[in-house]
Amino acid sequence: MSFGLKSLRFEAHLPLLFHQRNHKLLKLFVASDRRMSEKSKAKVFVSRDDFPAEGMNLLKERCDLEIWPLKKGLLSRDELVKQIKVKDAFYIALGDKIDKELLKSAGKNFKVISTMSVGLDHIDVAAAKEAKIRIGYTPDVLTEATAELTIGLLIATSRRLFEANKALRCGDWKSWSPLWMCGPGLEGSTIGIFGFGRIGQSVAKKLLAFRVSRILYCGRKKKEGNEIGAIHTDFDCLLKESDFVIVNCSLTPETKCVFNKDKFSLMKPTSIFVNTARGGVVDQEALLEALQNKVIAGAGLDCMNPEPIPTDHPLTKLDNCVLLPHIGSATFGSRNAMGVLAAQNILAALDDREMPAEIKV
Numbered sequence: 001m002s003f004g005l006k007s008l009r010f011e012a013h014l015p016l017l018f019h020q021r022n023h024k025l026l027k028l029f030v031a032s033d034r035r036m037s038e039k040s041k042a043k044v045f046v047s048r049d050d051f052p053a054e055g056m057n058l059l060k061e062r063c064d065l066e067i068w069p070l071k072k073g074l075l076s077r078d079e080l081v082k083q084i085k086v087k088d089a090f091y092i093a094l095g096d097k098i099d100k101e102l103l104k105s106a107g108k109n110f111k112v113i114s115t116m117s118v119g120l121d122h123i124d125v126a127a128a129k130e131a132k133i134r135i136g137y138t139p140d141v142l143t144e145a146t147a148e149l150t151i152g153l154l155i156a157t158s159r160r161l162f163e164a165n166k167a168l169r170c171g172d173w174k175s176w177s178p179l180w181m182c183g184p185g186l187e188g189s190t191i192g193i194f195g196f197g198r199i200g201q202s203v204a205k206k207l208l209a210f211r212v213s214r215i216l217y218c219g220r221k222k223k224e225g226n227e228i229g230a231i232h233t234d235f236d237c238l239l240k241e242s243d244f245v246i247v248n249c250s251l252t253p254e255t256k257c258v259f260n261k262d263k264f265s266l267m268k269p270t271s272i273f274v275n276t277a278r279g280g281v282v283d284q285e286a287l288l289e290a291l292q293n294k295v296i297a298g299a300g301l302d303c304m305n306p307e308p309i310p311t312d313h314p315l316t317k318l319d320n321c322v323l324l325p326h327i328g329s330a331t332f333g334s335r336n337a338m339g340v341l342a343a344q345n346i347l348a349a350l351d352d353r354e355m356p357a358e359i360k361v
């Protein structure tokens with residue numbers, strides 16, 4: 001009986017012993033797994049140290065980050081060459097140029113470039129594809145912010161907000177004056193939108209609230225305007241007919257410098273030109289001349305060439321030109337969402353999963 005009891009007691013301890021042994025094994029396994037995953041953590045190079053924290057924190061959980069400190073100055077090409085040899089991924093932004101030569105230096109583990117931008121003109125996408133390197137970008141999350149800024153710039157330019165503000169500060173506001181600081185209004189006007197993708201369409205929808213009379217657009221998308229009554233037209237017709245010409249296309253070899261001297265000369269002398277896309281779409285010298293010679297009435301630019309534009313550039317001297325430092329997507333919400341999406345793109349690519357926003361060529 002007692003033997004039986006002992007044996008029973010012994011047997012009763014068995015699961016415990018088994019559990020303890022397994023627990024030890026489990027602990028060993030977890031430790032070695034942790035060591036392994038630490039050893040095999042993906043190496044990500046981050047091109048500047050002021051990206052929004054939420055996206056960075058997502059990456060930090062799973063990757064070893066090497067972050068370029070801006071106090072060392074802007075990132076050099078040599079540094080990128082050094083980094084692409086030894087990293088698995090790049091987390092970059094607009095100023096970081098990724099060309100074919102650089103991609104040739106990519107090490108065997110390099111898998112993915114994630115840019116915190118919707119524009120891809122700083123990346124040689126075809127060369128990346130050839131090198132089997134995936135590219136993530138950040139569409140959609142900045143559409144509304146950029147469209148809002150476009151409307152803001154349109155009004156700031158046509159209604160001469162910066163000029164009026166400067167005049168007030170200089171003491172040039174002597175009295176209320178019937179025609180002082182007048183400009184064209186949006187109501188009843190014809191708007192021309194060059195590039196009718198996500199941002200162009202959002203700008204068009206917002207403009208309906210201003211009771212514009214017609215919205216013309218040109219670009220590859222021909223039917224997208226139907227729903228809101230916008231009219232697809234050819235480029236020259238858009239320039240000739242519009243009171244406001246808005247650029248919302250991406251910069252590609254086809255759109256490079258499409259706004260040149262000939263095209264500005266087709267526009268109305270009263271028209272306003274607004275660009276929230278890329279400076280490279282415009283022949284800037286031709287625009288400068290058009291503004292100086294009053295071929296067109298004014299321009300509002302959120303992007304130019306180069307960026308930053310030198311502070312003594314002749315465009316900065318013109319009262320009929322409003323310049324903003326590429327802030328189209330600069331709302332807290334958009335920039336944060338862009339940062340998170342850029343991080344999610346990297347994590348997905350490192351796992352060989354579908355990326356939330358991958359550019360396919």
Ligand SMILES: O=C(O)[C@H](O)CO
Nearest residue numbers: 116117118119142329
């Ligand atoms: O391409 C982009 O994302 C914009 O130009 C910056 O937000």
